[in-house]
Amino acid sequence: MTRLHPRVQLLWASRAAITAAILGGIAFAVVRFLAPPFLPEWTPFAVGGVILALGVVLAVARYRSWSYEVRDDSLYLERGVFTRVRTVVPFVRIQHVDSARNPTERFVGLARTVVYTAGSRGADVTVPGLTLEGAEELQERLKRLAIRSEGEDAV
Numbered sequence: 001m002t003r004l005h006p007r008v009q010l011l012w013a014s015r016a017a018i019t020a021a022i023l024g025g026i027a028f029a030v031v032r033f034l035a036p037p038f039l040p041e042w043t044p045f046a047v048g049g050v051i052l053a054l055g056v057v058l059a060v061a062r063y064r065s066w067s068y069e070v071r072d073d074s075l076y077l078e079r080g081v082f083t084r085v086r087t088v089v090p091f092v093r094i095q096h097v098d099s100a101r102n103p104t105e106r107f108v109g110l111a112r113t114v115v116y117t118a119g120s121r122g123a124d125v126t127v128p129g130l131t132l133e134g135a136e137e138l139q140e141r142l143k144r145l146a147i148r149s150e151g152e153d154a155v
Contacts, residue, residue: 001067001078007108008129009063014104016055024048068127070141073149075115077125089125091149093117097142099135111135115142 028044058081066079075089095118101111112128113135127138 001069004063004066004127004129005110005131005134006063007110008066009059011104011108011110011129012059012062013056016059017052020048020052020055023051063129066129070138070145075125075142077127087125089115089117091142091145093119094142094146097139097146099132099139101132101135113138113142 024044024047027047031039031041031043061081062079065081065084068075068077070076073091075091075094077085077087077089079085095116097116098114099111100114105111109131110128111130111132111134112126113130115125115127117124127135130138
């Protein structure tokens with residue numbers, strides 16, 4: 001099984017920091033402007049700190065639970081902290097494969113590979129936390145394997 005790049009933890013933890021800042025700001029507004037007498041002045045910092053700590057722990061746990069493997073006939077993914085999800089994508093079901101990078105992924109030097117499959121709505125699988133070279137390599141490899149399996153599966 002292949003693990004994601006360790007820098008993805010930084011990406012996920014930074015998202016937790018943004019969430020903590022927003023929720024801390026909301027808590028600050030509640031304490032400052034609504035001024036309930038039972039809330040101490042340090043409440044916004046406590047809210048932000050707890051959310052940040054939980055987010056960082058969740059980012060590390062999410063990283064440790066994520067892995068994928070390119071098998072002989074399929075792409076296998078295993079992930080999930082609270083609920084384990086195991087996904088098998090047969091190569092014959094792959095429609096197309098993309099590599100993508102949003103601004104935060106570019107900032108930390110990562111990319112993701114998105115595999116679109118034949119099937120129902122939302123039938124796509126994303127492998128996050130790859131280096132740019134790794135995402136492009138996985139994209140090309142899956143593309144070649146999908147084309148080969150299409151030829152083998154043809155009637």
